[in-house]
Amino acid sequence: MNILIVRVSSLGDVVHNMPMVSDIRRHYPDANIDWVVEEGYTSLVRLNPEVRRIIPIALRRWREDLFSIVTRHEFSHFRRQLKQDAYDIIFDTQGLLKTSVVMRMARLAPNGKRVGLANATEGSGYEPLSRIFHTVSVAVGLRTPAVLRARQVAARALGYSVDGPVDFNLQMPEMAHELSPSWLPCQQYAVFFHGSARAEKQWPFENWIRIAQQLAANGMPILLPWGSAAEKQTAEKLAAQMSNARVLPKLPLMEAVMLAQRASLVVGVDTGLTHIAAAFNRPTIELYCDSPRWKTEGDWSDQIINLGNEGSSPTVEEVAVAVDVLQGRLSQSNIA
Numbered sequence: 001m002n003i004l005i006v007r008v009s010s011l012g013d014v015v016h017n018m019p020m021v022s023d024i025r026r027h028y029p030d031a032n033i034d035w036v037v038e039e040g041y042t043s044l045v046r047l048n049p050e051v052r053r054i055i056p057i058a059l060r061r062w063r064e065d066l067f068s069i070v071t072r073h074e075f076s077h078f079r080r081q082l083k084q085d086a087y088d089i090i091f092d093t094q095g096l097l098k099t100s101v102v103m104r105m106a107r108l109a110p111n112g113k114r115v116g117l118a119n120a121t122e123g124s125g126y127e128p129l130s131r132i133f134h135t136v137s138v139a140v141g142l143r144t145p146a147v148l149r150a151r152q153v154a155a156r157a158l159g160y161s162v163d164g165p166v167d168f169n170l171q172m173p174e175m176a177h178e179l180s181p182s183w184l185p186c187q188q189y190a191v192f193f194h195g196s197a198r199a200e201k202q203w204p205f206e207n208w209i210r211i212a213q214q215l216a217a218n219g220m221p222i223l224l225p226w227g228s229a230a231e232k233q234t235a236e237k238l239a240a241q242m243s244n245a246r247v248l249p250k251l252p253l254m255e256a257v258m259l260a261q262r263a264s265l266v267v268g269v270d271t272g273l274t275h276i277a278a279a280f281n282r283p284t285i286e287l288y289c290d291s292p293r294w295k296t297e298g299d300w301s302d303q304i305i306n307l308g309n310e311g312s313s314p315t316v317e318e319v320a321v322a323v324d325v326l327q328g329r330l331s332q333s334n335i336a
Helices: 011-027 039-045 059-065 069-082 097-105 128-133 146-158 174-178 205-217 229-240 253-262 272-279 316-335
Strands: 002-006 032-038 053-057 087-092 108-117 136-138 190-193 222-224 245-247 265-269 284-288 304-308
Touching: 002 011, 002 097, 011 032, 011 039, 011 146, 011 272, 032 039, 039 053, 039 253, 053 069, 059 069, 069 097, 087 097, 087 146, 097 108, 097 128, 108 128, 108 146, 136 146, 190 205, 190 253, 190 272, 205 229, 205 316, 222 229, 229 245, 253 272, 265 272, 265 316, 272 284, 284 316, 304 316
Parallel strands: 002 032, 002 087, 032 053, 087 108, 108 136, 190 222, 190 265, 222 245, 265 284, 284 304
Antiparallel strands: none
């Protein structure tokens, strides 16, 4: 059976789709699973060895120069890649008109099915017009978390129940274990994923400083990544008031993934790299300052502590306790 997943973005959403792949493989071990994803995230999807073929799409870039010769050439190449195989099942788990159009463009095998969401979840960007290209529309609960939503869509279309643990199956390449970028410390380190595109999702500046003081007392250095000029400026201001923090250079995606995957402690707001750390089951504190926790909280491991909620930012005291809990577990595992 050939299966195609259309989930083009964003970073955290792509990660939250990974357990769907593991579920399908567990019930259909011989299935070929391909994935359409934004070009910037292909290296992330490549970490899942169960995905056979990755088909990059460049919707974000193409929109900037829609009618250029280069865009037309690249789009034609994309269509050829999309039609290379006939698919028995095509999933659109994003629920947008643009992703359902991509689903419709792919080549369907005889008696094949195009499967998507029948409805929105609370606060999602779901577009009802996306259903016009479905042969099967799967209804989900209004408060179905992102990971479970994708798993349910696959299960109902393929005739099995959602069972077993959440398995992201992210595997860093063998050579990555031997790489040591210049920014990577030799000792255990913490990461603060402090940046978010939405200011409302950010945690107060002074709170980060107080948690840094707690970690400094425990002798743990802190690395501060950034993804924009504004985030870099914030990181530099934080580092100036932290005795144990260092601002990183701008990292390409896979180095940022490595940063999360090797961290001994991650404290981060509701953003893609925080969710990647949780997917690797790193000791992670997820901070929900102005977004609903039920959507993306990591509930698959006791290594993940979720704090705050929409309209209720976590307190510095709550985070300090969570740091002590996770560091205590880390110390016990080191002794063992």
